[in-house]
Amino acid sequence: MTPQNASHRMRDLCNLAPVIPVIVIDDIRHARPVAEALVAGGLPVLEVTLRTPTALDAIRAMTDVTGAHVGAGTLVSPENVRAAKSAGARFGVSPGTTQDLLAICEAEDMPLLPGAATASEAMRLFSHGYDMLKFFPAESSGGVTALKALSGPLPQIAFCPTGGIDPANAESYLSLDNVSCVGGSWITAGTLMATQDWDGIEARARAAAQLGSAR
Numbered sequence: 001m002t003p004q005n006a007s008h009r010m011r012d013l014c015n016l017a018p019v020i021p022v023i024v025i026d027d028i029r030h031a032r033p034v035a036e037a038l039v040a041g042g043l044p045v046l047e048v049t050l051r052t053p054t055a056l057d058a059i060r061a062m063t064d065v066t067g068a069h070v071g072a073g074t075l076v077s078p079e080n081v082r083a084a085k086s087a088g089a090r091f092g093v094s095p096g097t098t099q100d101l102l103a104i105c106e107a108e109d110m111p112l113l114p115g116a117a118t119a120s121e122a123m124r125l126f127s128h129g130y131d132m133l134k135f136f137p138a139e140s141s142g143g144v145t146a147l148k149a150l151s152g153p154l155p156q157i158a159f160c161p162t163g164g165i166d167p168a169n170a171e172s173y174l175s176l177d178n179v180s181c182v183g184g185s186w187i188t189a190g191t192l193m194a195t196q197d198w199d200g201i202e203a204r205a206r207a208a209a210q211l212g213s214a215r
């Protein structure tokens with residue numbers, strides 16, 4: 001898969017729902033029910049962060065959930081990409097970008113949503129064939145104002161802003177022409193996960209799936 005094709009695949013995934021839930025799994029028993037709740041609520045594209053020892057097993061468990069498109073977040077090294085791929089991740093998300101990361105994703109045929117926070121980072125990725133990027137950390141990198149400014153000179157690049165997004169500000173991001181979807185951890189907040197409140201998570205997913213519907 002060329003970087004262009006991989007990025008188009010990523011763009012298709014980002015167009016499936018307005019929100020990609022960013023999920024931290026501490027207990028493997030939570031993997032399947034949380035994925036089922038998110039898909040039932042209308043959010044089929046799931047990012048499992050590789051920040052916990054159970055993350056790879058969680059990805060493995062979630063890939064069995066009908067309708068789920070499971071990806072791995074927090075990809076920072078080639079080893080992360082190889083491990084995510086063999087656990088069954090269908091896409092990867094990285095907070096920033098390195099040459100090594102791009103090379104391994106291309107070698108492993110892993111669609112990547114690479115992180116960028118500045119015009120130069122976005123332009124460098126675009127010159128490699130990536131036109132669907134993660135804008136991270138969104139709120140502290142200028143938020144909606146920064147993305148609006150980038151859309152002028154770089155209209156071909158679409159973003160999934162992540163980092164500091166919540167139900168109160170998601171709508172303003174989703175109203176931008178260069179935003180396909182947003183990412184965020186609020187749908188699977190730690191308290192809901194710890195109490196195994198799958199109904200509560202499904203309700204948050206359902207509300208998130210409606211965001212941006214005025215577009």
Ligand SMILES: O=C(O)C(=O)C[C@H](O)[C@H](O)COP(=O)(O)O
Pocket residue numbers: 022049051073074075093094095136162163164165183184185186
């Ligand atoms: O782990 C990764 O891959 C990251 O790049 C960071 C996450 O995307 C953000 O931590 C989510 O941000 P919040 O919704 O503000 O919690």
